[in-house]
Amino acid sequence: MRWPPWxxxxxSPDQTDSRHPAPREDPPGTAERKGYIEPHNLIPxxxxxxxxxxLIHVYRNYLRRIPQVDNIQPGFFRxxxxxxxxxxxxxxxxxxxxxxxxGRLTGWGWFPGRxxxxxxxxxxxxxxxxxxxxxxxxxxxxxxxxxFGRPAQPFSSDALTWLRNYILHxxxxxxxYKRDQYGRVVATVYVxxxxxxxxxxxxMLKQGLATVYExxxxxxxxxxxxxxxxxxxxxxxxxxxxxxxxxxxxxSPRAYKTRMNSADQVK
Numbered sequence: 001m002r003w004p005p006w007x008x009x010x011x012s013p014d015q016t017d018s019r020h021p022a023p024r025e026d027p028p029g030t031a032e033r034k035g036y037i038e039p040h041n042l043i044p045x046x047x048x049x050x051x052x053x054x055l056i057h058v059y060r061n062y063l064r065r066i067p068q069v070d071n072i073q074p075g076f077f078r079x080x081x082x083x084x085x086x087x088x089x090x091x092x093x094x095x096x097x098x099x100x101x102x103g104r105l106t107g108w109g110w111f112p113g114r115x116x117x118x119x120x121x122x123x124x125x126x127x128x129x130x131x132x133x134x135x136x137x138x139x140x141x142x143x144x145x146x147x148f149g150r151p152a153q154p155f156s157s158d159a160l161t162w163l164r165n166y167i168l169h170x171x172x173x174x175x176x177y178k179r180d181q182y183g184r185v186v187a188t189v190y191v192x193x194x195x196x197x198x199x200x201x202x203x204m205l206k207q208g209l210a211t212v213y214e215x216x217x218x219x220x221x222x223x224x225x226x227x228x229x230x231x232x233x234x235x236x237x238x239x240x241x242x243x244x245x246x247x248x249x250x251x252s253p254r255a256y257k258t259r260m261n262s263a264d265q266v267k
Contacts, residue, residue: 063101063106064101065099066082066099066133067099067130068130068131068133069133069183069184072133072176072185076176077176077177077178077179078176078177078178080176081176082097082101082173082185083099083100083101083103083171084097084133084171084172085097085098085116085169085170086170086172087116087118088132088168089163089164089167089168091144091145091160092142092143092145092156092159092160092162092163092204092209092210093137093141093159093210094135094137095134095163095167095168096133096135097172097174098117098123098131098132098133099133100114100116117131134182134184135174135184135185135189136180136186136187137187137210138187138188138189138213138221138222139188139201139212139219139221139225139228140204140205140210140228141210141213141252141253141254142159142209142210142253143155143156143158143159143256144253144256145160150260153253153256154242154245155241155242158209158241159241162204162209163200166191166193166203167189170191170192172189172190173191174188174190175187175188175189175190175222177220180218188201188224189201201224201228202224202227202231205231205232206234206240207235207240207241208235208238208239208240208241208243208244209241211242211252211253211254212232214254
């Protein structure tokens, strides 16, 4: 019935007053979705996601061990350095490095499972071969040892002995430039001697046990070429190392390799 009687509209419960429409019901799941964007839920989620992505980036670029040259990403060259321990020295200007990213701060040398192998068989992986990176000192050229049937250059054994004494089994940092035609990484290498960090190539030049690299192409110095040339001039003026030989008897490593290559072509 109508109430009050003079009312023109029914108060039947199944009819709705147009002036006060019934509230609309939200689709299923709306409450849950709204809960996700609440600040007390959204902020921790964003922080956790961001932290995870940053940790992945840091690990992949700075803490993941690089076992050999083939594993170095092209984008690392001229932008990154490699820190590790020298495991062997094969010539007067190159050696092998066991990469230990993060050094002692990340457990290398003292934490179980993070020790640098010392035996040759332990430095090789059954599936990937060598676990070392072959490094060639940038900007310098040491006298050549005997190999491939070629005789050794004077002072080649002196250069090898000096380099072994200077860096073997020590931790060094190599600023990498590129990969050369022999599969080595060309790098400027630093080692701590006492409290001072020394440029290994520069010290070889000062000792007169290497010359500035003089190939027509492929030379790498970073920003150190002038410094290297001054060091070579200093050693030459004082007759250090190979510069002690008479001028008529002196043959640079570059001249030696050129002469040997010409002789091989004639043969």
